[in-house]
Amino acid sequence: ADVAEVRVPATVQAVIAARIDRLEPGAKQTLSAAAVIGSQFTPEVLISLGVDPALEALIEAELIDQVRFTPYAEYAFRHPLIRAVAYESQLKADRAKLHRSLAAAIEAGDPGSVEENASVIAENLEAAGDVALAYDWHMRAGTWSTHRDLAAARLSWERAREIADALPPDDPGRTVMRIAPHSSVRG
Numbered sequence: 001a002d003v004a005e006v007r008v009p010a011t012v013q014a015v016i017a018a019r020i021d022r023l024e025p026g027a028k029q030t031l032s033a034a035a036v037i038g039s040q041f042t043p044e045v046l047i048s049l050g051v052d053p054a055l056e057a058l059i060e061a062e063l064i065d066q067v068r069f070t071p072y073a074e075y076a077f078r079h080p081l082i083r084a085v086a087y088e089s090q091l092k093a094d095r096a097k098l099h100r101s102l103a104a105a106i107e108a109g110d111p112g113s114v115e116e117n118a119s120v121i122a123e124n125l126e127a128a129g130d131v132a133l134a135y136d137w138h139m140r141a142g143t144w145s146t147h148r149d150l151a152a153a154r155l156s157w158e159r160a161r162e163i164a165d166a167l168p169p170d171d172p173g174r175t176v177m178r179i180a181p182h183s184s185v186r187g
Contacts, residue, residue: 008081008084008085008088012081013081013085016081016082016085016086017085017089019061019063020063020085020086020089022061023057023058023061024054024057026052026054026057027054027057027058027061029051029052029054030046030051030052030053030054030055030057030058031058031063031064031086032086032087032089032090032094032095032098033046033049033051033098034046034058034064034075034077034083034086035077035083035084035086035087035090036049036087036090036095036098036099036102036124036127037049037102039076039077039080039083040067040074040075040076041074041075041076042072042073042074042075043055043073043075044072045102045105048101048105048108048109049098049101049102049105050101055075058075062078063077063078063082063086064076064077064078064082065078095127096127096128096129097128099124099125099127099128100124100125100128100130102124103120103121103124103125103128103137106120106121106124107121115140115141115143115144116144118137118138118140118141118144118156119137119138119141119145119152119156121137122134122135122137122138122140122141122156122159125137126138126159126163131163131166131167132173134159134163135160135163135164135177138156138157138159138160138163138181139156139157139160139180139181141153141156142154142156142157142160142181157181158181160177160180160181161178161181163177164177164178164180164181165178
């Protein structure tokens with residue numbers, strides 16, 4: 001499930017939030033960035049977001065575990081509820097900034113795989129509130145997926161259409177944005 005859709009019971013949320021509150025600032029920053037990245041993350045992605053990873057503190061606090069050692073280190077949240085609480089406890093502006101930074105890092109990371117990662121970039125831009133950019137990336141993802149996975153292409157175009165439908169009626173680009181995903185659907 002999308003982390004924003006996970007509902008945490010109040011008592012469980014309070015216990016997890018108390019554990020997070022006891023962390024040093026660097027560890028809290030690491031946990032917040034990791035929550036935006038996903039259930040699994042690498043130190044390299046954290047660094048690309050401008051975070052100095054404090055992973056040992058999070059392991060000691062039993063909030064994350066190292067799940068891969070070679071060929072590169074990879075970490076995961078010990079439980080999805082920990083990620084949900086860490087994600088939801090952030091200020092929306094801070095979370096949006098991290099989503100924007102993650103989208104930019106993915107785009108800059110491997111220029112050869114930008115189209116392949118277009119849907120992930122779109123999702124992060126949408127979560128950041130950058131709907132016009134998210135629309136463009138959803139359209140790119142749909143185009144890239146057309147000959148690889150038609151269901152994924154349709155999903156991307158559906159997400160783009162939902163963004164267009166949510167625009168105010170007086171938005172000058174709304175009509176074109178609403179038509180484009182429909183004309184892209186094939187098969």
